[in-house]
Amino acid sequence: MSTKAAERPHIAAPYDVERVRRDFPILRRTAHGKPLVYLDNAATSQKPLAVIDAIRDYYEHYNSNVHRGVHALSEEATKAFEQARAKAAMFVNAARAEEIVFARGTTEAINLVAWSFGRQRVHAGDEVLISAMEHHSNIVPWQMLCDEKGARLRVIPMNDRGELVLDEYEKLLGPRVKIVALAYVANSIGTVNPVGDMIATAHARGVPVVLDAAQAAPHLALDVRALDADFLAFSSHKMYGPTGIGALYGKFALLDAMPPYQGGGDMILSVTFEKTTYNAVPHKFEAGTPNVADTIGFGVAIDYLTALGLDAIAAHEHDLLTYGTEVLSAIPGLRLIGTAREKASILSFLVDGIHPHDLGTILDREGIAVRTGHHCAQPVMDRFGVPATARASLGLYNTRAEIDALAAGIRKAIEVFA
Amino acid sequence: MSTELRQLYQEVLIDHAKRPRNFREIAGARSVEGYNPLCGDRIRVYVDTDAGQVRGLGFTGSGCAISTASASMMTEALQGKTTAEAERLADAFQKLVTGPMDAVVDDSHLGKLAIFAGVREFPVRVKCATLAWHTLRSALHGDAAVVSTE
Numbered sequence: 001m002s003t004k005a006a007e008r009p010h011i012a013a014p015y016d017v018e019r020v021r022r023d024f025p026i027l028r029r030t031a032h033g034k035p036l037v038y039l040d041n042a043a044t045s046q047k048p049l050a051v052i053d054a055i056r057d058y059y060e061h062y063n064s065n066v067h068r069g070v071h072a073l074s075e076e077a078t079k080a081f082e083q084a085r086a087k088a089a090m091f092v093n094a095a096r097a098e099e100i101v102f103a104r105g106t107t108e109a110i111n112l113v114a115w116s117f118g119r120q121r122v123h124a125g126d127e128v129l130i131s132a133m134e135h136h137s138n139i140v141p142w143q144m145l146c147d148e149k150g151a152r153l154r155v156i157p158m159n160d161r162g163e164l165v166l167d168e169y170e171k172l173l174g175p176r177v178k179i180v181a182l183a184y185v186a187n188s189i190g191t192v193n194p195v196g197d198m199i200a201t202a203h204a205r206g207v208p209v210v211l212d213a214a215q216a217a218p219h220l221a222l223d224v225r226a227l228d229a230d231f232l233a234f235s236s237h238k239m240y241g242p243t244g245i246g247a248l249y250g251k252f253a254l255l256d257a258m259p260p261y262q263g264g265g266d267m268i269l270s271v272t273f274e275k276t277t278y279n280a281v282p283h284k285f286e287a288g289t290p291n292v293a294d295t296i297g298f299g300v301a302i303d304y305l306t307a308l309g310l311d312a313i314a315a316h317e318h319d320l321l322t323y324g325t326e327v328l329s330a331i332p333g334l335r336l337i338g339t340a341r342e343k344a345s346i347l348s349f350l351v352d353g354i355h356p357h358d359l360g361t362i363l364d365r366e367g368i369a370v371r372t373g374h375h376c377a378q379p380v381m382d383r384f385g386v387p388a389t390a391r392a393s394l395g396l397y398n399t400r401a402e403i404d405a406l407a408a409g410i411r412k413a414i415e416v417f418a
Numbered sequence: 419m420s421t422e423l424r425q426l427y428q429e430v431l432i433d434h435a436k437r438p439r440n441f442r443e444i445a446g447a448r449s450v451e452g453y454n455p456l457c458g459d460r461i462r463v464y465v466d467t468d469a470g471q472v473r474g475l476g477f478t479g480s481g482c483a484i485s486t487a488s489a490s491m492m493t494e495a496l497q498g499k500t501t502a503e504a505e506r507l508a509d510a511f512q513k514l515v516t517g518p519m520d521a522v523v524d525d526s527h528l529g530k531l532a533i534f535a536g537v538r539e540f541p542v543r544v545k546c547a548t549l550a551w552h553t554l555r556s557a558l559h560g561d562a563a564v565v566s567t568e
Binding site for chain 1: 420422423426427456457458459460484486542543
């Protein structure tokens with residue numbers, strides 16, 4: 001047997017991006033008469049046919065309320081709904097399905113933790129520690145909590161590459177800190193934070209950690225047990241699933257000890273005018289009729305990601321990111337914002353003499369969708385001293401040819417402004 | 419490049435974006451800040467009026483080509499005009515950039531500003547074009563110190 005043949009079996013089947021693209025009907029459309037080049041995946045990702053079909057199938061065949069009816073439809077809907085919970089639990093490697101609370105998305109999940117867990121834990125004079133690269137949704141809920149309690153919000157700084165300064169983190173992690181809340185992957189600049197080590201450091205001082213995994217979930221394998229995360233929030237719509245649904249993972253003991261977030265139906269066991277007995281975890285956090293259709297769609301999106309394999313997706317996207325970094329860096333006057341050593345999926349940049357907003361308009365007419373603006377992370381823009389950036393964010397269906405189209409579009413814009 | 423893009427990014431617009439005129443503070447003048455939170459454009463318009471006439475008009479800040487050129491060309495167009503004329507021109511400009519694609523707008527008195535008709539093809543950019551004008555109006559009316567497009 002030759003050495004070559006011996007090596008071969010270790011190589012997985014190559015990632016077939018053209019086959020993947022065929023799963024996404026929207027990628028067949030054009031924009032302004034040009035083939036769509038969708039590079040705004042960090043804002044929201046497109047949906048595979050399997051997800052679209054699952055939602056339609058629910059409404060066509062078993063639309064019904066969950067956890068209530070004794071009839072066949074309700075039983076089927078409840079089963080599919082709870083299966084989605086089990087899938088989400090498996091997806092993040094939770095110990096049990098009850099550790100998954102459904103919410104409208106990452107934003108609501110973080111608000112839930114801040115309101116329910118934070119209010120019990122944080123008091124006057126305490127501190128909540130976040131990082132300099134948070135999305136507004138992992139800043140404002142903590143700011144609101146701190147305002148209410150007379151606590152102080154403190155911020156872990158980052159260096160010029162867009163990496164958190166871990167020495168400063170250790171210094172900031174004093175006795176007053178009651179909660180640490182961190183982005184796993186920064187939506188504006190793509191930094192992958194060393195959250196495992198950061199959690200270990202916080203736990204050594206008895207501080208629980210909340211992870212915003214909205215941007216991490218579609219790009220890298222999540223493992224709450226390996227990370228020992230206390231809470232982890234993520235959104236379906238950034239993971240090729242529908243909008244309006246997301247999940248909060250929480251350690252069971254923490255969730256169990258927390259008061260409900262909202263009151264209403266489904267979160268109770270019994271109600272009298274004198275007293276209400278709350279339902280068990282996770283239902284006590286899910287008041288009202290849930291978003292059944294999209295939760296089922298979310299489950300199918302998780303199936304889709306799992307079938308492709310997060311490792312294969314990450315490898316494909318890493319290749320694109322490396323290629324994109326190389327191609328964009330070769331454009332005169334282009335500056336990448338965020339050059340962390342550990343990055344995922346994001347190319348945030350500025351071109352000399354061209355405002356990102358104008359660049360976005362010109363790229364749009366080439367059929368290329370990018371985001372321009374502050375990416376809901378104004379403090380990050382302030383840190384780099386820029387009002388806005390253009391951001392290309394990569395997904396599992398993007399190709400090297402699309403990166404080339406982006407580069408050609410940028411060169412066109414440079415010609416317009418020459 | 420598409421015709422619409424050429425219509426939008428005309429030479430005169432790019433010239434004003436790159437070399438904005440009256441890009442300065444005016445000491446002692448009334449000033450108002452205009453802010454478009456969507457794209458981060460932030461400008462401050464300074465207006466000095468005397469006996470119902472615009473004596474001095476300037477602006478500072480940072481923004482995209484469209485908002486910068488619009489501010490720059492506004493300061494040129496309104497120099498020496500009466501405040502009533504300035505208001506009328508602001509109305510005409512607003513109509514020019516927000517009108518339906520096929521509307522015929524009388525742009526005879528708009529002069530060079532007529533090039534902003536190209537913005538109509540780009541609805542998301544209308545706020546960029548009108549930021550300076552909204553800010554000017556507030557300054558003339560003595561309104562809030564900060565104007566937001568949202």
